[in-house]
Amino acid sequence: MKEPITTIIVDDESLARRGLKIRLQEFDDITIVGECSNGRDALDMIIEKQPKLMFLDIQMPGLDGFDVVKGMQGDDMPMVVFVTAFDQYAVDAFNVHAVDYILKPVEEERLQQAVEKARAKQQEKGALSDKEKLLDLIGDITGKKPGNVDDLLNEHSEPKQQYSDKISIKDGSNVTIVKTQDINWIDAAGDYMCVHVGxxxxxxxxxxxxxxAQLDPDVFQRVHRSTIVNLNQVKQVCSHMNGEYYLMLECGARLKMSRTFKDKVKHFL
Incomplete structure (x- = not known):
């Protein structure tokens, strides 16, 4: 039996959500756990339901589909299949690592292909989970808890850098200088860091x-395996019944603080 893939549907058109939901119910491993009509509700639902897959419309009032992807926290990101009536966004969709891009009206064969791609990617995530379990075992044996292989191999190998009030970000032949005080938060996306500035x-x-290592720990703290936050940007700390916390930032972002980093709450008190 296939592992269930918990799924949410995000589309501002109720008929589109209903039609897609009916068709997805034909797949025995797709479990619909929620649906919503706008990007803001989608971000809240991702935190609440933690789905593995999301079928996401692009053109929506308020936050569009790309805004939803930008607002998601690295480790909480479900797999994304864009569903839209417009084909001009295809390149941008795959640039944000979408699983697939389906045009409306959705053809049966294309939906089948999208689900198969999601299944394959889900198996890759399973392999990553096995790697994390192995690292936990290494931590139990050595008495240390490395976050990843690089942490284990490079421990003590990198000298402490002097903290600067600016960081340089290279984009092709251009270099952008960003003041660290202007950074809201940072999250990981594979081999890249996404630095959110306004x-x-x-x-x-x-x-x-x-x-x-480049950032002053008095200002920047890791609050999740894949998230660093500017403490000066936090305006509210909300507790959750499962022992986790959510941080509300001045920019409107809502970030999860995992239980592993719950001792960081003292920085906000």
Whole structure:
């Protein structure tokens, strides 16, 4: 029996959501756990339901589909299949690592292909989970808890860098200088770091460990395996019944603080 793929549907058209839901119910491993009509509700539902897959419309009032992807926290990101009536966004969709891009009206064969791609990607995530279990075992044996293989191999190998009030972000032949005080938060996306500065997102090819070493820990703290937050940008800390916390930032972002980093709450009190 296939492992269930918990799924949400995000589309501002109720008929589109209903039609897609009916067709997805034909797949025995797709479990619909929610649906919503706008991007803001989608971000809240991702935190609440933690779905593995999301069918996401692009053109919606308020936050569009790309805004939803930008607003998601790295480790909470479900797989994304864009469903839209417009084909001009295809390149942008795959640039944000979408699983698939389906045009409306959705053809049966294309939906089948999208689900198969999601299944394959889900198996890859399963392999990553096995790797994390292995690292936990290594931690139990050695008495240390490395976050990843690089942490284990490079421990003590990188000198402490002097903290600067600016970081340089290279984009092709251009270099953007960003003041660290202007950074809202940072999250990991594969081999890249997404630096959120106001409404802009700057992409850096650097590891989380390397970037964290450049930032003043009195200002920047890791609150999740894949998230660093500017403490000066936090305006509210909300507790959750499962022992986790959510941080509300001045920019409107809502970030999860995992139980592993719950001791960081003292920085906000």
């Amino acid at each position: 409404d802009n997102i700057h992409i850096m090819r650097i590891t989380m460990k390397q970037l964290e």
